[in-house]
Amino acid sequence: MGFLMCGFAKRAILDAKVVAGYAHPLRTVRHLLSGKVVLTFTIKDSKQKIEQICQRVKQGESCAIVLTGDACFSEKELLQKIPCDFEIIPGISSIQVAAARCGVSLDKAHVLTLHESGERELLEQKLREVVDSIKRSKPVLLLPRPYDLMPNEIASLLISFGAPKHTTVRVYENLTLENETQTQATLASLPRKTYSDLTVMVINV
Numbered sequence: 001m002g003f004l005m006c007g008f009a010k011r012a013i014l015d016a017k018v019v020a021g022y023a024h025p026l027r028t029v030r031h032l033l034s035g036k037v038v039l040t041f042t043i044k045d046s047k048q049k050i051e052q053i054c055q056r057v058k059q060g061e062s063c064a065i066v067l068t069g070d071a072c073f074s075e076k077e078l079l080q081k082i083p084c085d086f087e088i089i090p091g092i093s094s095i096q097v098a099a100a101r102c103g104v105s106l107d108k109a110h111v112l113t114l115h116e117s118g119e120r121e122l123l124e125q126k127l128r129e130v131v132d133s134i135k136r137s138k139p140v141l142l143l144p145r146p147y148d149l150m151p152n153e154i155a156s157l158l159i160s161f162g163a164p165k166h167t168t169v170r171v172y173e174n175l176t177l178e179n180e181t182q183t184q185a186t187l188a189s190l191p192r193k194t195y196s197d198l199t200v201m202v203i204n205v
């Protein structure tokens, strides 16, 4: 969401000597990275690379870690890997962009991520709560979990837990990027395809 980045985040990147992150967020800020030490990490080596960054911070270097959207939404696992003091600069979440695309008030919606749902029981509990929201006519904004829990499987699970088949669903892919798309359907008719890892589902709107 390079174009939606707030001024404070831009300033922090420009002031940093070292800028780190996963490949996708680093790509969105590539225009700010000239002359920087850039550390790209993957899920496998993120803990080790973040420890290296904290060593640099302890030696007095300025470092910025770039995340997508808002660092306080669906990023807990990564934040917990940072073993030194840091400041969180708020960002605009993919959830907020999806809410804006379909005119949903966040304060009236059930917002959740399946990224950190871990065990099957917790996942099932989260999806049963979604079904309750659907039955109470509450809109649901949900991040799937690439790639083991994607929109088609989520739609099938919701139906199996009692959600009406005709419940509306919108799948937003690649929000704010050049290849942004939207698919509108019902839980039962959601096209079976490979959805992007950058996907937000809006249900019951």
Ligand SMILES: C[S@@+](CC[C@H](N)C(=O)[O-])C[C@H]1O[C@@H](n2cnc3c(N)ncnc32)[C@H](O)[C@@H]1O
Binding pocket: 001, 067, 068, 069, 070, 071, 072, 073, 074, 075, 092, 093, 094, 095, 115, 143, 144, 146, 172, 173, 174, 175, 176, 177, 197, 198, 199, 200
């Ligand atoms: C680890 S979570 C991070 C969420 C992020 N902190 C936020 O506030 O949007 C990653 C998930 O965010 C969602 N996401 C991030 N950027 C997106 C985009 N441009 N379009 C759609 N979904 C996106 C996807 O569901 C992706 O799998």
